[in-house]
Amino acid sequence: MDGHEGNTMTEERDEQQTRTAERRLLAVEMLLESSHLRDDLTDEQAARLLDWGLAQVEIGAKETAVLPDNEAEAQMEEWVTAVSGVMKWVNRLTPELSLLDQEEAEYQMEKLLANLQHLVSDLKTTPALELLLPARSQLDANATFDQLMDVITQPHHTPPQRESGDEGIEGLSSLAPNPSILTPLEEEE
Numbered sequence: 001m002d003g004h005e006g007n008t009m010t011e012e013r014d015e016q017q018t019r020t021a022e023r024r025l026l027a028v029e030m031l032l033e034s035s036h037l038r039d040d041l042t043d044e045q046a047a048r049l050l051d052w053g054l055a056q057v058e059i060g061a062k063e064t065a066v067l068p069d070n071e072a073e074a075q076m077e078e079w080v081t082a083v084s085g086v087m088k089w090v091n092r093l094t095p096e097l098s099l100l101d102q103e104e105a106e107y108q109m110e111k112l113l114a115n116l117q118h119l120v121s122d123l124k125t126t127p128a129l130e131l132l133l134p135a136r137s138q139l140d141a142n143a144t145f146d147q148l149m150d151v152i153t154q155p156h157h158t159p160p161q162r163e164s165g166d167e168g169i170e171g172l173s174s175l176a177p178n179p180s181i182l183t184p185l186e187e188e189e
Contacts, residue, residue, distance in 0.1 A: 016065060023072060024061035027080045028054060037087040040095050045145050049087055052152060056083045056119060078118065085115030086152055094145040098137050105132055112151070120154055127151040 031037065031053045038046035060079030064072035089112035097105060109128055117123050127150045139147070 019069060019072070020061050020065045023064060023076045024057060027057040027061065027076060027083075030080055031057065031084065031087070034084060034087075036091075037084060038091050040091050041145065042142075045094065045142075048149060049090055052149070053083050053087050059119075082115045082118035086112060086119070089115065090145070090148045090152065093148060095141045097131065097144050097148075098139050098141075102132070102134075105136065112148075116152055122154075124154050127154075 031050065037053070038049050041049060057080065060076055060083070063079070064076050067075060089108060093108055093112065097108075100108065109132060113123070113125070113128055127147065131144070131147050131151070136144070
């Protein structure tokens with residue numbers, strides 16, 4: 001390898017790192033500017049949720065590092081939409097999950113899990129199922145938030161490998177995520 005080839009490779013790598021950093025910065029700005037993703041939480045809860053979201057943005061940006069710009073931008077947009085969706089539903093469910101009837105609780109948890117499924121390769125549903133038990137009516141907002149954080153901070157936060165015939169989340173018959181639920185920063189109801 002001559003000096004010219006080495007310089008070209010270094011320039012390409014630097015350019016790739018710059019584009020990845022720009023995508024990361026745009027995603028971080030979106031999360032920081034979207035206070036509606038954490039406005040029903042205490043300051044401490046909001047900080048924990050935001051830290052989780054920022055860590056997810058970092059993971060998403062790294063996943064796009066080797067992709068061509070158009071693919072990377074599309075993938076990063078999907079990733080940030082999923083992160084924002086999870087944050088929105090944690091924000092919404094924290095104060096109200098204990099007050100919801102079973103059907104509405106399942107519906108809202110399904111929306112959270114549909115977004116989370118885009119981020120977690122091996123989604124464990126046990127923590128989510130436990131939040132839907134009748135005992136949830138006895139949880140205060142702090143306990144609900146802690147349990148929701150347990151749901152979203154599962155290990156293996158990497159994009160799942162999609163295969164044809166993917167049946168959704170195993171173990172949640174009535175809560176199988178519907179991919180159509182995941183829309184860009186869903187409008188408030």
